[in-house]
Every structure is written in C-alpha cells, then in structure tokens.
Amino acid sequence: MKSWSPKDPAETYPIAFDFSAVLPTGETISSSTWTATVVSGNDSSPSSILYGSPVITNGTVKQTVTGGNAGVTYQLKASITTSGGSTFLGVAYPRF
DSSP states (O other): OBOOSOOOTTOEEEEEEEOTTTSOTTOOEEEEEEEEEEEESOOSOGGGGEEEEEEEETTEEEEEEEOOOTTOEEEEEEEEEETTSOEEEEEEOOBO
C-alpha cells in the first residue's frame, strides 16, 4: 500500500505502480484499468480525479490525478491484465 503527502486540489501529477517484480516471465502488461473511491471525506464524483488514460511503460502503469476535494482520502486501485491472462492489483490512498 502506498501513501503520499497530502495533494493540493490544484496539483496534477501521475501516480505509478511498478508491477515488474510480479509479472510472470515473458509476460507484459496488456491493459490497465483504474478506479477511484472515497475512503473518508466527501466527494460525490471521485472518479473525476482520474485524468486521461493510464500509460503503460514496461512493467509500470501510471495514471494522472487532478482536482479532488481538500481533506478527502481516496482509494486508487489499478488493475492490470498481462499478455498471459494474469491479473494483478495495486492500491494507493492519497489524501487531498
């Protein structure tokens, strides 16, 4: 589980997960899907913090986050599927 210093709602930056250590030999990341939910605080549209599409580079996936509500802790979940059909999850809890 990753956590970061509080993010200011005016900031925009990528959050990344490195899955290279768990990828089966010879497999690559085929796709990545991200979700955002509220852990604490109030945001009626938490998925709006996800900006653009995830970027896959080798064994790493990145998703840009933007906006959000001050004082809210979000759960960001990255799901990847590999070229061999394996699925792995990464979870982060950034506080805005």
